[in-house]
Structures are given as structure tokens and as C-alpha cells.
Amino acid sequence: MNMNDHIDTQCLQASDAAHHLHPFADYSQKHQQISRVIVKGEDIYVWDSEGRRLLDGMAGLWCMNVGYGRKRIADAVHAQMTRLAYYNTFFHTTHPPAVELAAKLVEISPPQFNHVFFAGSGSEGNDTVVRLVRHYWAKQGHPERKIIISRHNAYHGSTMAGASLGGWPSMHQQGDLPLAGIVHIGQPSYLEGGRGKTPEQFGLEAASWLEHKILELGADKVAAFIGEPVQGAGGVIVPPPTYWPEIQRICGKYGVLLVADEVVTGFGRLGHWFGSTYFGIQPDLITFAKGVSSGYVPLGGVLVGDRIAHALMAKGGEFNHGFTYSGHPIGCVAALENIRIIEEENLVAQVRDDTGPYLKQRFEALAQHPLVGDAGAVGFLGGLNLVRHKGATVHDNVPFDRALEVGMLCRAHMFGSGVIVRTIPGDRLLISPPLTMTRAQIDEMIALITTGLDKTLAELKQRGWA
Numbered sequence: 001m002n003m004n005d006h007i008d009t010q011c012l013q014a015s016d017a018a019h020h021l022h023p024f025a026d027y028s029q030k031h032q033q034i035s036r037v038i039v040k041g042e043d044i045y046v047w048d049s050e051g052r053r054l055l056d057g058m059a060g061l062w063c064m065n066v067g068y069g070r071k072r073i074a075d076a077v078h079a080q081m082t083r084l085a086y087y088n089t090f091f092h093t094t095h096p097p098a099v100e101l102a103a104k105l106v107e108i109s110p111p112q113f114n115h116v117f118f119a120g121s122g123s124e125g126n127d128t129v130v131r132l133v134r135h136y137w138a139k140q141g142h143p144e145r146k147i148i149i150s151r152h153n154a155y156h157g158s159t160m161a162g163a164s165l166g167g168w169p170s171m172h173q174q175g176d177l178p179l180a181g182i183v184h185i186g187q188p189s190y191l192e193g194g195r196g197k198t199p200e201q202f203g204l205e206a207a208s209w210l211e212h213k214i215l216e217l218g219a220d221k222v223a224a225f226i227g228e229p230v231q232g233a234g235g236v237i238v239p240p241p242t243y244w245p246e247i248q249r250i251c252g253k254y255g256v257l258l259v260a261d262e263v264v265t266g267f268g269r270l271g272h273w274f275g276s277t278y279f280g281i282q283p284d285l286i287t288f289a290k291g292v293s294s295g296y297v298p299l300g301g302v303l304v305g306d307r308i309a310h311a312l313m314a315k316g317g318e319f320n321h322g323f324t325y326s327g328h329p330i331g332c333v334a335a336l337e338n339i340r341i342i343e344e345e346n347l348v349a350q351v352r353d354d355t356g357p358y359l360k361q362r363f364e365a366l367a368q369h370p371l372v373g374d375a376g377a378v379g380f381l382g383g384l385n386l387v388r389h390k391g392a393t394v395h396d397n398v399p400f401d402r403a404l405e406v407g408m409l410c411r412a413h414m415f416g417s418g419v420i421v422r423t424i425p426g427d428r429l430l431i432s433p434p435l436t437m438t439r440a441q442i443d444e445m446i447a448l449i450t451t452g453l454d455k456t457l458a459e460l461k462q463r464g465w466a
């Protein structure tokens, strides 16, 4: 039977609960939740098995940049599968899709990038980063330079290296992480640490934590600093404008490699091909995944800047690293077609000049809602906080008791209203919609979110929580 033709929702849900262990889920009977079954996607919408249409304000999981249902990606994949479904790129072999995509990525990336290393995901890309920067320093005659500095509340994936680079205690607690030689400094969250300071002052202060850490460890021990230009899963945390240029200056001063994890911020999400350009920084490595193929086929990798690539070429010696699916031809053709769509539909400039500023204006106006303490957006990323009382400044807002899980309640009301958003602990609500969204669709999304907020407020009042 083709499950897509005739869907028995309860049967699927029962089988899912019986056999499928979901990522980031609690497997106890008590906490197991019935899964919503998603069966179809078109443009910015998905449909569940009951036929309900949902506006996807999260672009899948931060990845569906060109929207669902792109037949031309399916056609490109079909043609490649029939021609050459798989071949590896080990042992000095290659194939046209990998060659073509590497050249294309070099073309659209900042000028210091002329080489690409392919992986299957963002996590694998960051594993590659860890090995590559340590290999680089060893080749430079400084094998002791291996510490990588990351940030609390960063998200860099879920492999051992990815979770170690990441800054979530909940992930470090499991699996004896972080790996040796990975340390963390504070995140540039103005909301968290900026009380009594201007954002500009706070941005410089948060960057200075990197310098303090480098001096504490000894610059001759530090290999690299890694950060998401805008933290995604950690809560769409937009650093003050002074932060990244100061980080760049500090890395330059001590010779520390700068790595931008652009798995979320790449491929147009901030109105530039890469978020590094938005913040005016020149990283040595860029991790990419998600938007490179808009999630149609898994693909990730690392853009390798000239400083590292040229040094490795000059020194020689094998880099003993790679994946069976590095440069998988199906992922590469999907990415190529995806990038063609982004180019032909002018999505990067559209987000930068038109729909991005419009989304910012509409999303930030949600701060007028009685339940919203503050709302901020950059490009096609947004985040807002649900609060019990609004104070004179964002630092004086009064949150809800965490145990009430108001964010989860709100997320359910968003689903009920027909829009998918993400909520994270601390009652923070995030969006990361497809880049194809028009102004009319932005209006539609904001209206649905407003309905969801109204319903949440009504329930909170009914329960006596607000």
C-alpha cells in the first residue's frame, strides 16, 4: 500500500510510537506525545494527515529556503539518479555534480574561499572543522595549538564534535562531553547580559570575553574560535553590531582561526549569500548545510579559506578524513538546482531589500501584544519573548514561572491557528520562514501568530496565570 494515498492517521501514530525513536525526545511512556503526521508540502505550507493546512514559519527545520514542492529539484535528482546514483570522491575520483557544485559555492561565497570540503550534514561539517583546524596547526609546526573556543548556548549539531562545540548543558551531560580541548565563553545576548549598557557597549564586552579566554589559555594553545553569525536554535540571538568586527580583530591579533557556522545563516537567510557578509567579517572556514539544498536532499560541508587551503597545499601530506557520502551526486544536483532557483528568483536581494525589512517591521510590531515582552528580527529570522508583565526596559520584563511551560502552550495554540513556530525554554518563540515568502504571506503569517497569541492569552487568563 502506498501510505500517501490512503492515510490512517491513528495506525501511523501507533506504529510510530511503537518503533520510532525520535531525535531530542523523551522515550518514557509518560512523556511520549502523539506525533503529528505531515504528508504534503507546497510553497510555504504543509498539510497534516487530517488534511489541515499549516503555514510553515520554521521552513522545516531552518532549511526549506526555496519552499516545498519544487518539481525542478525533483527532476534534477531523478535525472542524476538514473544516470549515476552514486559514486565516491575518495582516491582521486570525482563526478560532474561535485565538480560543478564546488565551483558554484566558490562563486557565491566571499572572495577568500576557493575550496570546498563536502559532508552529509552540518554536524559532519563541524566534525570536519575540528579535525581541519587541528591538522592545519599541526602542519604549521604548532600541534599544541588545538583548543577551539565556542560559546554557551551555541548549536553546532549533534555528533560528538558538534555537541561539544555546541554550548547546551543538556547535551554535554550525555556522552561525557565536551571533548577535550573545546571550551566555551558567554554568548552575546543583550537580553541576558546587557542590563544598564547600550547594545554597542555590550557587544564589545561580549567580544572581550574571547580575548580574556585566549590570554587565560595562552594564544599558543588556541586553534580557532567558532560561532554562528546569529545563533539559531539557541534562540535567534542577534549580536550587537559591534560584536563580530571586534571578534575578527581579536582573532587576527592572536592568529586564531575564525570559523563561522553558517548552517542557518547561509544561502540568503540574512539577505546575503552568507551571514558573514551581513556582519562584515572574513572567516577562515564556513560550515554550511540546511539551506544549501533547502533540505531536499541531505548535504553539508565546509568552505575552506585560502589561509588554510594554501598552507595545506604547500606542506602536503594526506588529510585523513572524509565520508562515504562526501559530495554525494544526488545532494550536489539538488543543491545546484536549489541555488539556481535562489538566483533566478532573486531571493537573496529580495530578502535584503524588500521582504526582510517588511518581515522585521511586522514581526517587531508584535511587541505591542500584551503577551510579548520584546520582538526582534534580522533577515528571515525572528524571535520574541512571552512575558507576564512588561517593564520599563526589556531587562525589566517579568517572565512566567518556567514550570508553567507557557511556551509549549503557545506552540499548541499556534498549531491550532494554522502556523508552525518553534518555542524554546524560557517561553521564547522563533521563526525562520522560507525565503520565498511574499509580503501578503508575511501578513498572513503575522495574522496567524497574532491569533495564536490571543488564544494563548485567553487560556492563561482562564487559568488565572495572566
Ligand SMILES: *Cc1c(COP(=O)(O)O)cnc(C)c1O
Residues within 6 Å of the ligand: 062, 120, 121, 122, 123, 124, 126, 155, 156, 157, 158, 162, 228, 232, 233, 261, 262, 263, 264, 289, 290, 300
Ligand atoms: C542544524 C545545525 C547544525 C547541524 O546540522 P545537522 O545537519 O543537523 O547535522 C549545525 N550548526 C547549526 C548552526 C545548525 O543550525
